[in-house]
Amino acid sequence: VLSPTENNSLLNPQLKPEITTSIEAGVESNWFSGRLNGTVTLYQKTTNDQIIPVQISGASGYTSRNTNIGEMVNKGVEIQLSGSPVKLTNGFEWSVGLNWARNINEVTSLAPDLDALNLGGQWNVSVQARVGETYGSLFGPGFVKDPNGNIVHGSNGLPLTDPTYRVLGNVTPQWIGGITNNFSFKGINLNVVMDGRYGGDVYSMTTTWGRYSGVLEETLFGRETGIVGDGVLANGDGTFRPNDIVVDAEKYNKAAYSNEVAESSIFDGTFLKLRQVQLGYRIPNKVFSKLPIREVTVSIVGRNLALLYATIPHID
Numbered sequence: 001v002l003s004p005t006e007n008n009s010l011l012n013p014q015l016k017p018e019i020t021t022s023i024e025a026g027v028e029s030n031w032f033s034g035r036l037n038g039t040v041t042l043y044q045k046t047t048n049d050q051i052i053p054v055q056i057s058g059a060s061g062y063t064s065r066n067t068n069i070g071e072m073v074n075k076g077v078e079i080q081l082s083g084s085p086v087k088l089t090n091g092f093e094w095s096v097g098l099n100w101a102r103n104i105n106e107v108t109s110l111a112p113d114l115d116a117l118n119l120g121g122q123w124n125v126s127v128q129a130r131v132g133e134t135y136g137s138l139f140g141p142g143f144v145k146d147p148n149g150n151i152v153h154g155s156n157g158l159p160l161t162d163p164t165y166r167v168l169g170n171v172t173p174q175w176i177g178g179i180t181n182n183f184s185f186k187g188i189n190l191n192v193v194m195d196g197r198y199g200g201d202v203y204s205m206t207t208t209w210g211r212y213s214g215v216l217e218e219t220l221f222g223r224e225t226g227i228v229g230d231g232v233l234a235n236g237d238g239t240f241r242p243n244d245i246v247v248d249a250e251k252y253n254k255a256a257y258s259n260e261v262a263e264s265s266i267f268d269g270t271f272l273k274l275r276q277v278q279l280g281y282r283i284p285n286k287v288f289s290k291l292p293i294r295e296v297t298v299s300i301v302g303r304n305l306a307l308l309y310a311t312i313p314h315i316d
Contacts, residue, residue, distance in 0.1 A: 009053060010062040018068070020047045036083035044075040052129070055120055069117050069129055070110040076103035092185045100177040105134045125203045125262045127171060136171035138201055142263035143231075146240045151231035157245030158255040159229055169201030169266045178275070187282040189297075194308070196272035206314050207265040211257035214250065216314065222249035229256070267312040274306040 026041035049068040056065050078101045086094040107129045110117055116130040116139070125140035144152040144160040151159050178195030210216035221227070227249050232240035256264050280299035288294065307316055 006061070008063045010056065010060065010065040012066050015051065015066055016049045016068050018047065018049050018051045020045055022046075032083075035087075037081070039078075039080040041078045042076075043078075044073070047072045047074070052117070052119060055118060068111070069107075070114075070131075071108045072129075072135060073106050073108055074103055076101065090185075093183070095182045095184075097180040097182075098177070099179075100175060102175040103172075105172055107131055107133060107135055122203070122205055123259055123262075125168075130167070133167065134170050134172045137167045138169040138171065138203055138262075138266060139165055139167055140203075140262035141165055141260060142168055143261060146232050146234075150240070151229065152240070153229050153231050153233055153243045153245065155233075155245075157229060157243065157247040158252065159231065159261075161261045168263050169203075171200050171202070171269070173197040173200035173269065175199070187284065189278075189280045189282070191276070191278040191280075192274075193276040194272060195275050196270070196309070198270050200269040201266050202269040202312055203262060204265050204267060204312055204315055207267075208257050208259075208262070210314065211253045211264075214253065218313075219249065219253055222252070227252040270309070270311060271307060272309040273304070274308055276301065276303045277305060278302075 022043060022045040024041060024043040026039060028037075028039045030037040048071050050070070050072055051066055052069050053064040054067050056062060078099070080097070080099045082095070082097040084093060084095045086092065108131070110129065110131055116128045116137075119127045119129060119136075121127050121139075125138055128137045128139045129135050130137045130139075142162050142165075144162045146152055154160050176195070176197040178193065180194075181192045183190040207216070211219055226246040228246055229243050229252060231243050233243050233245070234240055278299055278301045280297050283296045283298065285294050288296065304316075310316075
């Protein structure tokens with residue numbers, strides 16, 4: 001007997017089709033008798049009535065609801081280059097491929113009377129589509145700041161939290177790219193792939209709760225001598241002076257890293273990763289001269305081997 005089940009997503013009878021209008025132009029060329037090839041593509045895409053699953057209260061019996069959010073514009077450039085810098089008479093060859101893309105995004109409108117739309121999130125941080133901003137704004141609580149952007153501390157030496165939530169970052173990177181190097185010599189082939197991105201922010205709950213509970217190595221600082229928070233104190237007349245109040249390390253970490261403030265755990269998401277290495281050997285066909293088998297290659301493949309550069313602590 002089959003038991004009926006209900007989808008977790010609430011159906012929307014008013015849902016309209018998502019329509020994308022795009023303009024694209026590109027150039028493809030090669031140089032040095034085909035040793036170097038390149039492609040450049042420019043585009044602009046306007047999407048109306050984009051269909052997005054939006055989180056709703058579980059009290060409704062559902063967890064999300066598909067809805068049309070308005071209009072979003074994407075424009076950008078994609079570049080691909082490939083070539084063979086080295087090609088020797090003894091059979092050794094080095095070929096390389098490079099790809100790079102930059103996308104400029106803007107949410108130009110949402111549903112009537114809606115300035116922002118929650119797309120999901122964790123604890124006190126939500127990912128939003130906000131009119132006039134790039135898709136994927138990180139919205140949550142931050143610190144009180146002086147006019148120069150310094151964190152303001154109270155008379156107890158602890159940082160002050162701004163009760164008004166604001167945009168703290170955006171998940172969308174400024175550009176992404178990758179490079180592939182391939183080396184071959186007498187049946188041996190080595191393929192190395194690296195990729196990465198520049199920009200785009202990440203909210204790390206690992207940092208929030210690791211600092212709050214004292215399990216991360218950064219919390220060792222000041223356990224014996226106390227902490228003077230980096231920032232300023234208010235003088236009471238609209239001016240500020242450097243903070244000089246020593247605070248117990250546990251108290252400071254619990255004030256600066258908690259569910260009440262997210263700004264301290266938002267990091268630049270730039271990274272460079274060794275994505276894949278593949279070492280292969282093509283077995284000579286003469287080995288299989290009496291069998292109906294040809295072009296046999298044996299390979300060892302490793303993926304996600306190393307995070308070569310990142311600014312976010314403790315996580316990949």
